[in-house]
Ligand SMILES: Nc1ccccc1C(=O)C[C@H](N)C(=O)O
Ligand SMILES: [Zn+2]
């Protein structure tokens with residue numbers, strides 16, 4: 350079966366949220382020292398690369414990663430083109446058949462240079478979460494690092510998606526993906542205290 354990797358690569362020097370922990374991998378216990386194996390050590394933010402947000406990220410009372418239903422992150426997903434838009438709202442979904450669809454992935458292509466953190470990204474309009482919620486959508490994914498503007502402090506889109514029962518998958522890599530219907534698999538790590546978790550996100554045709 351054809352499988353598309355829609356995850357951003359994790360490597361030293363990769364772009365991270367401004368001011369957040371830099372990603373670092375090192376072989377901390379090399380074969381010469383351990384006598385048998387190379388063992389690595391990771392330092393990273395929970396919002397590194399392609400990742401999911403737990404509601405606890407923006408709500409002290411919200412669910413943590415371990416509490417999230419894994420069914421959210423496995424199953425049919427629709428990739429929708431919203432290229433060149435300033436923002437994404439209900440109007441962008443006119444004519445899109447969302448019947449029976451629980452997961453939508455927006456392909457903005459707004460993150461132009463994958464080696465640098467984007468300065469401007471399209472954001473989610475206030476009417477999107479109520480609209481998607483009324484259609485039964487449970488997961489929204491995007492190819493940019495946030496559903497709110499980068500400098501937002503109130504995070505209104507995070508809050509309103511959460512209020513409508515919609516979970517968030519950020520920083521996908523959808524450059525090579527044709528719009529249409531796929532199966533998504535993007536499981537978070539079993540982080541008991543997690544506010545977010547990197548995922549290996551794939552699409553299958
Ligand atoms: N890592 C951060 C550090 C400071 C302020 C925001 C973030 C974020 O991660 C926000 C983004 N909307 C996110 O959920 O990934
Ligand atoms: Zn995040």
Ligand SMILES: [Zn+2]
Nearest residue numbers: 402495496519
């Ligand atoms: Zn977020």
